[in-house]
Amino acid sequence: MRIDRPLLKLPIGFDGNRLAQEAAALPADAWMAHPQKFDGNVAVPLVSPGGAMTDQWAGPMAPTPLLERCPYVMDVMRALDSTWGRSRLMGLEAGSIVPEHVDIHYYWRTHLRIHIPVISGPKVLFHCAGETVHMAAGECWLLDSFYRHSVENRGDELRVHLVLDTVGSERLWGLIDEALTGVADGPLIEPGSVAPAALDFEQVNAPEIMSPWELGTHISYLLDWVDDEPRLPAIRRILDRLHMVWAGTWARHGAGDSGIPDYLRHLRQADDALAAACRPPVLMRNRWGLLDSLRRYVFANAIAPHRLSLQDRMTMTRPVRATA
Numbered sequence: 001m002r003i004d005r006p007l008l009k010l011p012i013g014f015d016g017n018r019l020a021q022e023a024a025a026l027p028a029d030a031w032m033a034h035p036q037k038f039d040g041n042v043a044v045p046l047v048s049p050g051g052a053m054t055d056q057w058a059g060p061m062a063p064t065p066l067l068e069r070c071p072y073v074m075d076v077m078r079a080l081d082s083t084w085g086r087s088r089l090m091g092l093e094a095g096s097i098v099p100e101h102v103d104i105h106y107y108w109r110t111h112l113r114i115h116i117p118v119i120s121g122p123k124v125l126f127h128c129a130g131e132t133v134h135m136a137a138g139e140c141w142l143l144d145s146f147y148r149h150s151v152e153n154r155g156d157e158l159r160v161h162l163v164l165d166t167v168g169s170e171r172l173w174g175l176i177d178e179a180l181t182g183v184a185d186g187p188l189i190e191p192g193s194v195a196p197a198a199l200d201f202e203q204v205n206a207p208e209i210m211s212p213w214e215l216g217t218h219i220s221y222l223l224d225w226v227d228d229e230p231r232l233p234a235i236r237r238i239l240d241r242l243h244m245v246w247a248g249t250w251a252r253h254g255a256g257d258s259g260i261p262d263y264l265r266h267l268r269q270a271d272d273a274l275a276a277a278c279r280p281p282v283l284m285r286n287r288w289g290l291l292d293s294l295r296r297y298v299f300a301n302a303i304a305p306h307r308l309s310l311q312d313r314m315t316m317t318r319p320v321r322a323t324a
Contacts, residue, residue, distance in 0.1 A: 040096025
């Protein structure tokens with residue numbers, strides 16, 4: 001889903017003090033280094049594949065033992081009433097920054113990211129697509145991480161956000177719709193005010209074989225980020241051809257193994273044609289390469305790695321090389 005803006009504050013609030021108490025009560029060894037090794041970035045997994053202490057994103061999700069030690073965090077999740085994917089408490093040490101970047105990853109393409117500040121101060125600033133905001137403790141924000149963004153903690157304590165990933169829900173749609181129509185404030189969800197209920201966790205979050213409908217959605221999304229590019233008609237023809245031949249193979253084989261040789265051939269032919277058409281790189285509005293994004297969003301995820309031979313997996317590493 002697109003919200004057509006880099007940041008959106010939702011009309012709902014939470015008790016930042018109670019969230020901070022739960023974060024402070026977690027053991028020191030629960031905080032793990034950021035998977036991309038950004039200095040000063042640490043995180044506590046709360047929802048992960050199988051409930052393991054990992055930053056992995058693919059597979060049936062479950063609560064980690066640490067989520068069960070955070071009853072108010074679970075109240076927050078119940079109040080937002082969504083199907084939850086990978087979720088964490090994310091920390092940024094005093095004096096640290098997250099450098100400007102764009103999140104080019106299939107999981108962020110298919111999910112919304114909710115930020116709820118837990119421990120923050122006025123010297124913690126979030127920069128996104130030319131906007132700079134301070135997110136106050138207890139507020140609820142959506143971030144579109146395909147815009148260029150960075151974070152700086154110029155304060156003197158660890159900044160902590162509750163970061164929840166979800167594909168969405170009717171409840172979340174309602175909050176987004178209210179925010180987009182100008183509703184700025186909403187209810188404060190007090191601890192203990194949410195009726196106990198089981199949380200829903202995603203069980204499917206990566207395709208075995210990407211359907212032609214999903215493939216076409218990702219292609220359309222990325223092409224919408226390209227402005228005033230004379231090569232765009234030629235690129236569209238290459239991608240239209242990929243979409244058509246993929247749909248033909250899908251109609252014959254679906255997600256069966258028998259179609260994998262054809263699916264691989266379609267991807268390689270499209271990649272070769274795009275590599276020639278995108279030299280020098282075609283950049284999107286976020287100053288990231290179109291071809292690199294297609295490779296990361298579509299080509300590298302169109303066939304689940306466990307469905308490929310070792311040789312095919314090695315050749316499929318080509319679609320994720322940087323071009324910008």
